[in-house]
Amino acid sequence: MGSSQVNYRSGLWIDWCPGCGNYGIVAAVYQAFAELKLRPNEVVVVSGIGCSGKTPHFINANGVHTLHGRAIPFATGIKLANPHLKVVVHVGDGDLLGIGSAHFVALGRRNLDVKVIMHDNGVYGLTKGQASPTLKLGVKTKALPNANIQDAINPIALAIASGYTFVARSYAMNTQHLKEVLKKALEHKGAAFIDVLQPCVTFNDVYTVEYYNKRVYVLEEGWDPVVREGTEDEVRNKMLNALIKSMEWEDRIPIGVFYINPFKSTLEERLDQRFEGAYLKKPPAKQSISYEGKPLLSRDMFKEVFSRFFVEVEK
Amino acid sequence: MGSSQVNYRSGLWIDWCPGCGNYGIVAAVYQAFAELKLRPNEVVVVSGIGCSGKTPHFINANGVHTLHGRAIPFATGIKLANPHLKVVVHVGDGDLLGIGSAHFVALGRRNLDVKVIMHDNGVYGLTKGQASPTLKLGVKTKALPNANIQDAINPIALAIASGYTFVARSYAMNTQHLKEVLKKALEHKGAAFIDVLQPCVTFNDVYTVEYYNKRVYVLEEGWDPVVREGTEDEVRNKMLNALIKSMEWEDRIPIGVFYINPFKSTLEERLDQRFEGAYLKKPPAKQSISYEGKPLLSRDMFKEVFSRFFVEVEK
Amino acid sequence: MLEEISFIVGGPQGSGIETSAVVLTYAFARAGYGVLVDREYFSNIKGRHSYALFRVSSKRVPKALKYLTNMLVALDAETVFTHYKSLKDGGILVYDVGISLKKFDAIPSIEDELRSRLAKEFKDLGLDGTVESLANYLRSRKNVFVVGLDYSKVIEEFSKEASLKPHQASMYLSSIPTAAVTTLTGLRESALSFAYMRRFNDPKVVEENIKLSKVVANRVRRVYDFPPLLKNSEIGFNEVLVVSGNDVVAMGKVVGGLRYQAYYPITPAADESFTLETYSRFKVGDEYATVVVLQTEDEIAAITSAIGAALAGVRAATATSGPGFSLMVEGLGWAGMNEVPVVITYYQRGGPSTGLPTRGSQTDLLFTLFASHGEFPRIVIASGDHEEAFKDSIEIMNLTEKYQVPGIHLLDKFLANSLMTLTPPELSELRVDRGVVTEGGDNYLRFDMSKGPVSPRAFLGSNVIMYYTGDEHNEVGHISEDPINRINMYTKRMVKLELMSKEIPEDFLVRLYGDLDADVLLIGWGYVKGVALEVMDELSRGGDISCAYLHLRGFSPFPSRFVAEVLKAFEGKNVVALEHSYLAQLSKVIAMNTGFMIRKEIVKFTGRPMLVDEVLQALIKIVEGVSNREVLSLGE
């Protein structure tokens, strides 16, 4: 902390409710970025819509505040166009696991090097407190006219089933812990997911700070989430351990890294392989596409590339 | 078979490719319906778009051929409006796990009594053979210009993580097995998912009949997927067993029921509880809404229901 | 004493201003006044500026709001800074002297743009940027009566009166503005008690608020010892509904027999579903009617599940706003292809994209008319006020079922969130028309072409089976690519356009207020109705200019004949479109349907509603030939 000169606060007034867990999240982000000495212009913070969706505006780095549920595909295009950028996604639980879950699953399958930080508050904050997909069955938070009739998703299990190679949980009120997990995720190569327990003081009167403080515990020493050899068996076992851990909730809620697999190729690497090294060397964003206002392809080059379509007429 | 008088074939010419696994699926459906003596007008077969999407037209029962990826929400509305109908969804793997996966996840959370049968052929059949989300990384089927750069989803694991209370796999070429699994699913109360391995003879030259015939084996005796007491521990253990099983693939591919949990309430039951028994007794589709061309609510009833909005003016 | 007043009550979002607005509306309603209230708030849960703009009349129910107010009642400094310009000469400012020294540039919640405008204004006026200097300026230069109360002293006194601990007492802070308003307007205590009782349903809370209100009244009267502002109401109401647009639509749906609503939360639509869920079980005879209200995973699921429910024979709808509707477009097309009566209640808000999510607009008319690929008939109607909204939410279910087409009911945030005193609807005039429904029978054909464009509809679950597909299909509902069947089936669907045009009464689709020989014709739809009618009235009172207003309620089918006739009558005169948009989209719709090009317009796209005074001014400019297009900007 403080070792870097950059101030990662954007200076904008933060209009989250006083006491909101989001303050802890953004504080951890400032610290993690600072400790990793990230350059603001090489970082892109992408968000969806919700209270969480405002996050990029509060960070001194590129910010792309997108559509509800679609932060991941926006991030995907940015990253694929310029794989040298660090792309971090901040999304609400409704955004990611409700309307956006097809993209959540797809990112796992791709293992693109994008980090997804879910602000898990159990409610739709910005639309005034409806149930989110992480709210358990039968729970009635403040703003609901009736108890929740839909069951909750287990985000950790879903992330693992979808193929994320870094899966963790942290807690907004434990900035130190979150910062460390964030740093690990940022240093991981591949799709990372962090489920951040985030008290919503205004609408979630069930998953409160007190609720979490009583239950949250940190995964420690004995717990090894990292795939170290990369054998199929090892991968499977680490996954299963993580899945078992993810089922803990009622009395004790573990936070920490659940699963890391550094062996799976990323989408960028797969593309680079397809393009025989041409992709990472000069990704799309770094290619020039014209010469003196004209296309790069001359008539001859055009004919060479598209020779299959050319027919010389037989006289 | 044959014990019922109804012919479940619609009589329409089936325009799938000769040899397509879909023939086996629809044959199993005919048999399962017949053995359960389902009445065609009380069954609704809902499908998405794809080769698989044509299924309802070939079955003598109500058929709703919907949009790509959206069969589940259509089915949801049908079932909630009239919970006395049997609602069966036939979808492609691209349809369900690509574009439609947000709905796939949502149905699990709801445990609505809808049956989802996925025609798992590893490709987008009707659009001529692109990779589907069940095609593994690096595989190059016939029509792909390059090897697949996205990884496959494990549909069984995803279904379990999403909350389905009946999760199974079967094989289109084993009609007998599929029929039995279908019958079990139809008799289950709650959201059911069957992953049906379905060779696409035209576009998938990797997951062929030979490929499957060599690897597929039936989960037998020793395997008990059923939650029998309903304790949290038991549920967790059965889930984990199923997850472990679901990771088998390369050499041996298990088919059969992976997981059944009959203890979880269905969405219909939860609604009925909210409405204190009024919902299942007379669901929306059975209510009359007018009397002699007029609304049911008289002025007095209106005032009673919406009394909170009425203000008597103080003179 | 005035016949009517306008005023603003403002403070930070989440501080109780919303409650003040509701309580005051109930209170004025109870006392028999006509009330209209616009509620403005940021896309924010707590802390940003929010306010309610009231118009209260002793003579009638106001149809629109005015910019200039008689009273500005501020819970915080930001309110004073934000709204000081809207105070009339001679108006009243109520504020907290405890914050007199607060400077505008020390308030972080004020947006940069406003802050720099204020800096300039205060510099020009020679003010030091404190609330106090501004209040002094208003008092001395604008003749404003400044009622400075020390809110913390009020609470202190109240906490003693009510024997409450200070932190308990301070929770009543936001009742100070309410009390100030009732005091200044002369509203009787019984009306206020009623309002608090209605809002909190707890006599203890009522009692305490009344105590607080007395403390406030005493202090106000210490500085302001004039008669109350407002005359007693002469309207003569017996009972009224106090409702928002969201509320009346939910009520209409319940009355009209809706039994399935799927929605995904979005401002400003979600409150409707919330109200609906609250009233989703009610007794009819000795049975219970139930409305399934389902929060879906997204808007795609909302519309498609509603279609599913409609297929099963249930009146089904979804309610949404722009972003949600954008996602429903594919589902809409399926309903069009399959002749499914499904209703989309569409609350317009500021676009494009996320836009101004808690502000209003009328920018989605063209979109709704052409949304989804391919061609199919649809109903598109728009409501201009609470009464229309109630009726339309029923009528669109009738029309969509009668013609077996999807329907879009356009509303907007202005209407959705504005509260008003509404005469309870006459239910006996309403009708429920489900169109041609059948149980089936032998050789049932869902898309039977032998009976004209509307085939008898059986529901899934009836005695027969049926097929639906988004593909072109034959009469059975099976896929068909045959070119001749294509022509026939496509035409069957499309001729409904003509059928609907012929059968749906013109006077439902469009209405001319005023005379064909007026000097000026205003044209509008939706939430400009009220302002247009008020402007018309004001002009007629002025006497120089006579003005008529053509109000469009139906766009598909479009009442081309009627509109063309009216426009013909006004050829050569001033014809002015009025719309909360940039493009004045209605003009394009009219041109498309009639060939008449409307070349004058008054538009507003700040997300705030058009106000009577600014429209009047703009219209006069146009009439005077100074301009053809006026862009309005008033209101914060």
Add this chain to the structure above:
Amino acid sequence: MLEEISFIVGGPQGSGIETSAVVLTYAFARAGYGVLVDREYFSNIKGRHSYALFRVSSKRVPKALKYLTNMLVALDAETVFTHYKSLKDGGILVYDVGISLKKFDAIPSIEDELRSRLAKEFKDLGLDGTVESLANYLRSRKNVFVVGLDYSKVIEEFSKEASLKPHQASMYLSSIPTAAVTTLTGLRESALSFAYMRRFNDPKVVEENIKLSKVVANRVRRVYDFPPLLKNSEIGFNEVLVVSGNDVVAMGKVVGGLRYQAYYPITPAADESFTLETYSRFKVGDEYATVVVLQTEDEIAAITSAIGAALAGVRAATATSGPGFSLMVEGLGWAGMNEVPVVITYYQRGGPSTGLPTRGSQTDLLFTLFASHGEFPRIVIASGDHEEAFKDSIEIMNLTEKYQVPGIHLLDKFLANSLMTLTPPELSELRVDRGVVTEGGDNYLRFDMSKGPVSPRAFLGSNVIMYYTGDEHNEVGHISEDPINRINMYTKRMVKLELMSKEIPEDFLVRLYGDLDADVLLIGWGYVKGVALEVMDELSRGGDISCAYLHLRGFSPFPSRFVAEVLKAFEGKNVVALEHSYLAQLSKVIAMNTGFMIRKEIVKFTGRPMLVDEVLQALIKIVEGVSNREVLSLGE
């Protein structure tokens, strides 16, 4: 010997008809002919009827197709039944006598609707429903020369000639029609070899096909010993491209510098992405250019990831069709709000909903113009032929980058799938204009309003940071709800409409073919261009009626001035809209922009392309005053 011929080659989908069409096109191209081919197929992988409709000319490249054909070459009985009516008097039927006794009502793949029409027709004609009876009828009543070949005998003979096992030989079955065509038209063997070599890149396959072709030729000549049908080409091509619409667009994108394409498979767009992926790495100087082509999880991800790539500074696009575009509407609005140059290549197909997914239409014009909630400027252009498609796919990247707006490039299935011989494009005339791009600098403001409506664009990853949001925003890109900022920023975006109107050359957006004083004006866009021009030619050859054609290529911005002027010139004369739709949507767009109502139209919505002969007839009816609206129906 004819200067040009039309013919059909048909058979079951998946049986090789697609290959025949491609091989024949290459072969005719090689021999210097001008070729245009429409490919028709069901939404089916194997078994349903598919065919290719050719027009081949020795004088020029045909611009459109005709209904009446000189030749019908059938791989199966269904082809004969389906198309017999399109054979000209005196045409040639080639069919398999091995299936002469097949009856139409024993063919399950024939759709019910066609089957019952055939039943009626055959009954009326007194035929027994076999292929043979139909062939006899054609021979005796229609003067058709019937070439009956026994396909199994052909294969038998070929299997001996080529020393292939019977099951191997039978894989060449679909080469029989190809061979019959080359024989009857007199195409030389070298052209056919070339074509096979190009298609299969395997000398062995070529050799065998040539052997088969000889067997066929011998047998054909045994019955048909007339001179070949077609004159030698006199066009004088040196080289041509044989391309589909999908191909030329992919080429245009590569040439124009596209570096990111995201897509979700959909007919008829997916082939473009497939071609693009095939050519996604190519050498430029001593480096490799790479185009990332990503198959996404849905169309929402396709458009939003393309927007992401565009923000990072890459020319980015997606390609889709109606259902996909319907899902992209929300993303489009975000791009509009954030002034992102992203391109949607939109291939129209038969709607609504899934509609006729493998057939063509022009029914999405109004939808694309107004898609997405709220208001924002966009580019909408449509291509009328392969050449325009190539250029437009480049130009839309220039325009969208120059004006920083999203763009929609409209095409359709007709163009997408039709093959033609195209003169290779002149690349030196093309330009790449990326608009105002900057690396940033101090106090960079992404939405700087001081520089006019187009702010200098820096890319994510440049030296500065920037913010984007779908909310209304200030110059930095941060959310702002301020009303004055709202007016300014909204106006900044919207005035691009005027800027584009002023700057984009009228002659790019619209073009008048023929004279202002012609008797009749046809108006159209997209794929009616070819048929309109041919009809114009035919009429001018006829001499009685002179005809002009107004071709629209740009809709946003719309060339109102030019169009209004032309329409003024034609006031009182016959002005006829031509469109593959029901509504003739272009007429509405014109009315909206100019006030001119076009009241006559020729429309077709069977999903099959308009054919020269039917348009001509319809137009004559209209000119004669018999009708104002003609609905075309020819083609199966």
